[in-house]
Amino acid sequence: MDQAWFDQWANEYDADVVESDKAGSFPFAGYLRLMNEVFEIVNATPRSKVLDLGFGTGVLTQKFYEAGHVVTGVDFSEKMCAIAGERMPGARLICADFAEGLPASLHGETFDAIVSTYAFHHIPKHKKTERMRDLLRYLTPGGVLVIGDISFASQTDHEFCEQKFSDDWDEEESYIVFDELLPEIVDLEPSFKTLSVCAGLLTIQAEKTIYRQ
Numbered sequence: 001m002d003q004a005w006f007d008q009w010a011n012e013y014d015a016d017v018v019e020s021d022k023a024g025s026f027p028f029a030g031y032l033r034l035m036n037e038v039f040e041i042v043n044a045t046p047r048s049k050v051l052d053l054g055f056g057t058g059v060l061t062q063k064f065y066e067a068g069h070v071v072t073g074v075d076f077s078e079k080m081c082a083i084a085g086e087r088m089p090g091a092r093l094i095c096a097d098f099a100e101g102l103p104a105s106l107h108g109e110t111f112d113a114i115v116s117t118y119a120f121h122h123i124p125k126h127k128k129t130e131r132m133r134d135l136l137r138y139l140t141p142g143g144v145l146v147i148g149d150i151s152f153a154s155q156t157d158h159e160f161c162e163q164k165f166s167d168d169w170d171e172e173e174s175y176i177v178f179d180e181l182l183p184e185i186v187d188l189e190p191s192f193k194t195l196s197v198c199a200g201l202l203t204i205q206a207e208k209t210i211y212r213q
């Protein structure tokens, strides 16, 4: 899915996610719960400096913004950026692709929290670990990386969901299966929480005293 596809979806996005969540259907069953969980993690630290990757229309980003956190976001859809920009005139919203790394304007910066909701599945499977490790370099000591997405604790859960929602399943997307990913990132001490039949939350906390290289 490219920028143009998300540009076309932007106006209907908010209504679509609410409908899918309410129906308990794929891909957004658990959406509001996931948003609330990510918000609570970030909001535990007042006036956090937050980076939101793939912020979309800003459903979650706006909650951070209104709670007094200092918000930066990256999203490659100009239409999504325009909608979010109207909702958060004081936020730093960067219209750019994060698949190969963060934009140059963010190099050398650090954040108390880096979050990404329903966007990380656009990163190909073989690049996810590299991207996560790269993002950790942008966290302050003790900061947190939170990836809320269509994701699964195990391959069994993945297969169950794929069969249950076979009509809507998207083969092109790459969903995290935590127990398969774990060997690659075990040193980062990640945690994973299942929130619905298709939603999960991966959390990694940066070390408190030293930056990872």
Ligand SMILES: C[S@@+](CC[C@H](N)C(=O)[O-])C[C@H]1O[C@@H](n2cnc3c(N)ncnc32)[C@H](O)[C@@H]1O
Pocket: 003, 006, 053, 054, 055, 056, 057, 058, 059, 060, 074, 075, 076, 077, 080, 096, 097, 098, 099, 116, 117, 118, 119, 122
């Ligand atoms: C499904 S929406 C999620 C929006 C929002 N985070 C939410 O949870 O409602 C995915 C968003 O990620 C953005 N996105 C997907 N891949 C991206 C990439 N490689 N670089 C930047 N933005 C990307 C899309 O433009 C879209 O706004």
